Amino acid sequence: MTALRxxxxxxxxxxxxxxxxxxxxxxxxxxxAALRDTKRVDARGLELDAGNVAAAVSRGLSVIQGDADVDLAEYPEASFDYAILSQTLQTAKRPDVVLDHLLRVGRQAFVSFPNFAHWRVRMSLLWGGRMPVTRLLPERWYDTPNIHHVTIDDFRSFVAERGIVVEGAWFLSGDKRTGTAAANILAEHAVFLLRKPA
Known part of the structure; x- marks a missing residue:
């Protein structure tokens, strides 16, 4: 099995x-593929990019081409144990609506995103005065798919305002896990496990 991101x-x-x-x-x-092969998970996928859809299907996976902003509304309520949105939230036109559908479709939802409040991003803006280009945010301001720049504290505030329950939260600095203390400035990437309130 190939190492996962x-x-x-x-x-x-x-x-x-x-x-x-x-x-x-x-x-x-x-x-x-990793979940199918190691945990016997029944996995379905939704992907916008046709090339990625073809690559996933060639692995024997059930993936359809679609747009989270539009197509998630078509899925029945609680039809999955987990709905997963990894490095996609910040590219959605309406991330709030996508999250609502994610929590409606899945009993639990994993959401991961790059943290735009990481210290390297802040330093790039402070000292260079330009939108940052980093390993995790490699595109320039005019060709990036990221249209909503979210921070860990923004996301925590968003889920708290909506009463969404955080079942777990993990933070990454580079490729290694980091603690929750000062995650908003020290973590480059965040992963949250969520569920709707009872």
Whole structure:
């Protein structure tokens, strides 16, 4: 098995065996394939990019081409144990609506995103005065798919305002896990496990 991207490895570690998942913005299906092969998960995927859909299907995965902003509304309520949105939230036109659908479709939802409040991003703006280009944010301001720049504290505030329950939270600095203390400035990437309030 190919090594998973660090945020996907965290998600894979916490998905229960034998469950049903929907991976929204699944890319080439790396996470789905790993979960199918190691945990016998019934995995489905939704992906916007046709090339990624073809790559996932060539792995024997059930992936359809679609847009999270539009197509998640078509999925029935609680039809999956987990709905997964990895590095896709910040590219959605209406991330609030996408999250609502994610929590409606899945009994629990994993959400991972790059933290735009990381110290390197802040320093780039402070000293260079330009939008940062980093390993995790490699595109320039005019060709980036990121249209909503979210920070860990923004996301925590968002879920608290909506009464969404945080079942787990993990933070990454580079490819290594880091603690929750000062995560908003020290973590480059965040992974949250959420569920709707009872």
């Amino acid at each position: 660090p945020d996907l490895a965290i998600i894979a570690e916490h998905v229960a065996p034998g469950t049903r998942i929907l991976d929204v913005g699944c890319g080439d299906g790396a996470l789905m």
